[in-house]
Amino acid sequence: MTESSRTQTVVNEAAASDLGDGPADVVDVLFDLLDGHDSLAIVCHNNPDPDCLGSALALQSLAEACGVSDVVVLYAGEITHQQNRAMVNLLAIDAVEYDPDRLAAAELVAFVDHSLPGVNNPVTDEYTPDIVIDHHPVDDVSGAFVDHREAVGATASILTEYLCEADVAVDERVATGLLFGIRRETLEFMRGVTEAEYAAAEYLHPRADLDVLRQLSDSLFTPTTLDSIAEATRNRDVRGSVLVSNVGLTAERDALPQAADHLLNLEGVTTTVVFGVVGDTVHLSARSRDSRVDVGKLLHRAFDDVGSAGGHRDMAGGTLPLGLFSVLADNEDLCSLVGETITERVFDHLS
Numbered sequence: 001m002t003e004s005s006r007t008q009t010v011v012n013e014a015a016a017s018d019l020g021d022g023p024a025d026v027v028d029v030l031f032d033l034l035d036g037h038d039s040l041a042i043v044c045h046n047n048p049d050p051d052c053l054g055s056a057l058a059l060q061s062l063a064e065a066c067g068v069s070d071v072v073v074l075y076a077g078e079i080t081h082q083q084n085r086a087m088v089n090l091l092a093i094d095a096v097e098y099d100p101d102r103l104a105a106a107e108l109v110a111f112v113d114h115s116l117p118g119v120n121n122p123v124t125d126e127y128t129p130d131i132v133i134d135h136h137p138v139d140d141v142s143g144a145f146v147d148h149r150e151a152v153g154a155t156a157s158i159l160t161e162y163l164c165e166a167d168v169a170v171d172e173r174v175a176t177g178l179l180f181g182i183r184r185e186t187l188e189f190m191r192g193v194t195e196a197e198y199a200a201a202e203y204l205h206p207r208a209d210l211d212v213l214r215q216l217s218d219s220l221f222t223p224t225t226l227d228s229i230a231e232a233t234r235n236r237d238v239r240g241s242v243l244v245s246n247v248g249l250t251a252e253r254d255a256l257p258q259a260a261d262h263l264l265n266l267e268g269v270t271t272t273v274v275f276g277v278v279g280d281t282v283h284l285s286a287r288s289r290d291s292r293v294d295v296g297k298l299l300h301r302a303f304d305d306v307g308s309a310g311g312h313r314d315m316a317g318g319t320l321p322l323g324l325f326s327v328l329a330d331n332e333d334l335c336s337l338v339g340e341t342i343t344e345r346v347f348d349h350l351s
Contacts, residue, residue, distance in 0.1 A: 034066040041106035045114035047077035052113035058159035074124040081254030113155040115141045153192040156181035160200035168299030175207035228255035246339035247276035256285040282320040302349040
């Protein structure tokens with residue numbers, strides 16, 4: 001955190017800022033902060049997705065346009081989803097594993113697609129970043145520059161707005177990353193999409209590499225992902241319009257949101273919660289198209305006392321340490337006990 005962090009500029013739906021009315025004013029404030037600095041560390045959230053990766057690419061481009069010569073993109077966890085791996089490879093995204101020394105060495109630190117230190121990122125919770133750009137619902141976001149807009153469907157839409165207003169040359173690589181991030185975050189413009197996403201897509205489409213975009217879109221399922229979806233289908237527990245399922249042990253954390261999306265297509269089901277054990281952690285993913293159910297609040301109520309969980313009204317996730325469950329030597333007993341406990345917690349907090 002720099003000295004500039006003592007004065008905060010906030011952009012959100014309530015217009016709680018000292019800015020003018022247009023996006024150009026927001027970009028001016030961001031550029032004023034970047035100007036005169038030599039290094040920036042962009043911290044992705046754990047297991048970064050296309051929205052986060054595309055946004056990091058765009059912020060890197062903006063920083064370099066301001067003369068920031070040393071920009072590093074940091075992440076923790078794994079990039080296991082086949083589309084995410086393809087994105088890193090095809091767009092040559094130079095993301096490196098999180099190192100606290102790299103963070104400490106940077107003059108400025110930015111969070112993209114997440115907001116709170118210690119929540120879905122490896123940064124200690126007493127740290128305050130300089131820049132935060134995010135669309136996920138959270139409270140009490142701190143930083144010298146905070147652009148937190150829950151009403152926007154993707155963080156990549158916010159970064160696209162910056163590029164457009166800053167009149168910075170957008171190369172194919174950045175445009176492709178942003179457009180793919182928006183498409184994945186909104187499930188091809190079918191979930192949580194707003195006017196901002198359509199405007200961003202209109203700007204990005206003629207600048208993107210459509211062949212690479214098609215390759216990314218075709219990188220759908222690995223055999224492990226298909227096995228996890230099949231397991232979630234077999235183990236589903238449907239009560240009313242809510243489906244909860246346990247995939248058991250899995251090596252691919254990113255198979256869980258894919259299974260949650262897939263099972264939402266089952267007739268009569270409007271809300272899904274899918275979970276599984278990855279290493280020493282239980283991962284959860286939830287989806288809903290029922291306006292009466294806020295899955296972000298549901299997971300937060302059900303699991304915040306034992307882990308970290310929350311998100312949007314229509315999509316959410318969480319992580320829970322195995323804790324006492326991990327003393328069970330038998331994997332079958334472990335999966336069964338975890339499955340029963342989590343399933344009942346979800347249904348109990350729905351009622």
